[in-house]
Amino acid sequence: MVRTRFRFPSRPMAAILLGSLLAPSWPAPPALAQAPAATAPAAEDRRVQLANRTGQEARALHAVRSGRGDWGRNLLPGPMPTAKVFAFRAEAEAGCRFDLRLVMADGREAVLRNRDICAAPRIVVEEADLRAAASRPAPGEPNPRARVSSGTGFVVATDRVLTNQHVVGGCDRIFIRTANGRTLPAVPPARVNAELDLALLVVPGDPGEVLSFRASPEVRRGEGVIAYGFPLPGLLSSDPKLTRGEVNGLNGLGNNPGHYQISAEVQPGNSGGPLLDLRGHVVGVVVSKLHAQNIAKRTGDIPQNVNFAVKGTAAQNFLRQAGVSPRTEPSTGAELGGADVGDIANRGTVFIRCER
Secondary structure, eight states: OOOOOOOOOOOTTOEEEOOOOEEESSSOOSOOOOOOOSOOOOOOOEEEEEEEESSSOEEEEEEEETTOOSOOOOOOSSOBOTTOEEEEEEOGGGOSEEEEEEEETTSOEEEEEEEETTTOOEEEEEGGGOBOOOOOOOTTSOOTTSOEEEEEEEEEETTEEEEOHHHHTTOSEEEEEOTTSOEEEOEEEEEEETTTTEEEEEOOSOOOOOOOEEEESOOOTTOEEEEEEOOSBTTBOSSOEEEEEEEEESSOGGGOTTEEEEOSOOOTTOTTOEEEETTSOEEEEEEEEEOHHHHHHHHSSOOOSOEEEEEHHHHHHHHHHTTOOOOEEEOOSSOOOHHHHHHHHHHHEEEEEEEO
């Protein structure tokens, strides 16, 4: 399933992020589904070897590009004895970073995340790598024992939910909670664009009303905006939160032309939520906030409420490339009050649960 952990990278002047193509050399299973990746450099397919040094037979091997979410299909054509090596080829466009899962006959499994198969094409799985497999809940139901992180998303087309890629990267399964309290599973794989930090989820079962993007006029510096989402779940209440602010800048961190700088307050959990203008149209996707502690260490000053959103125009282009026609409307007429914009946002905004 699509995947989610909140990561808080520390980079110079960094922002805090808020919220496979495989061909085995044995007889191959049907082609694996794949979450589209950012453009990969041209290169030959890479040969990878996985050695079973666990002392027992393996019955399944899964290998998918890191961040894809679900495990895809079993690559093994049959049981894999201990002390044997299985070779497969990773297509060049899938990149170098892979997640691997070896499932043993006794039900234990080894999960190896974010392995660089270009730098280390031979992978050895030993007995110490094995762990008890998590108990599996009924299909389509959340696992109360899973490690969980969360974020926000919003409905952009029938059964389609847009969020940040970092919200769903690394998840084994993803669920969304709708505005009317229903829980629906997302269907892998996610369509992702790592450069934009966007992901498109397929969520059958009517996740909510489609929110409209702003078609015109262009967003101006100083315009009022509203962020809507689920910040700090588990600490704050579980209902969505609304914050108001302005578009402070028309470019993001490091002069990023794909982002707006905004003053609407956001916290971990807001990631992937809609940023709306005061007529209820989506103008951006909340993505990050400036890491105040890191900046204070570098400059001696604490930045105040510096946050970022992916521009709505960039999000629309991503959706069109994914085969989705976003709903757009000109933003005209009288401005609405914050509560009215919140009512519009609420009908199409969802809580995202990521399980590992």
